């Protein structure tokens with residue numbers, strides 16, 4: 001098992017925002033986390049990565065390849081983040097350093113976790129950029145790239161150290177539809193090549209139908225339904241999921 005989350009709760013003081021959430025993501029498995037805005041999807045992801053803001057607390061268990069992460073030291077967590085597990089966020093501009101060439105940023109994410117020369121890291125960065133169909137951009141600054149290109153740079157960084165687990169939080173929401181499709185394909189190809197598990201967060205049912213094999217449906221901090229993508233989208237059992245489907249423009253598969 002790549003990731004095993006058991007009875008994870010997140011609190012603001014004594015107010016629960018995520019409530020006893022349990023799920024697992026196997027090796028090479030693509031799992032979607034869906035639900036309306038404010039249902040607790042992002043907090044679940046941040047808790048798994050050990051990136052919750054200071055004012056929030058988490059209880060329960062998050063294990064990565066059998067190792068407990070909840071309560072692990074920042075030193076241990078920062079050693080794992082960007083290496084064994086990584087995350088791609090919605091807004092690429094805020095995640096990139098505007099003053100640094102993108103090739104250098106990819107190389108730095110390799111250097112953080114691997115003892116190789118700058119030269120080798122730079123060569124590897126160029127290869128990684130090529131693998132997300134970005135040739136010849138290593139010397140560009142983030143503002144010289146389109147939104148879709150910037151998101152692919154972040155994907156290259158997230159995949160740089162061959163993580164076993166990747167979380168994508170609304171990675172294509174800010175992109176137009178054709179660019180969206182290309183980025184989704186590259187995410188799927190990138191994790192398939194590494195047999196990595198994927199937790200894919202979105203409120204877009206058409207996107208999860210394309211990317212995910214299994215779905216978790218969140219409502220008011222809880223997982224109210226889970227099953228294969230086909231089961232959940234064609235025979236939703238929970239009233240909330242039915243409402244979510246009715247509100248989307250997804251045609252029944």
Ligand SMILES: Nc1ncnc2c1ncn2[C@@H]1O[C@H](COP(=O)(O)OP(=O)(O)OP(=O)(O)O)[C@@H](O)[C@H]1O
Nearest residue numbers: 012017036037038039040041042043044053055056
């Ligand atoms: N730092 C915080 N302090 C207090 N409440 C918070 C904090 N961060 C998030 N929340 C609340 O927790 C709930 C879940 O937020 P979360 O961001 O996980 O939702 P989400 O499902 O990811 O929504 P979206 O799709 O809009 O990103 C929301 O009601 C939000 O207002």
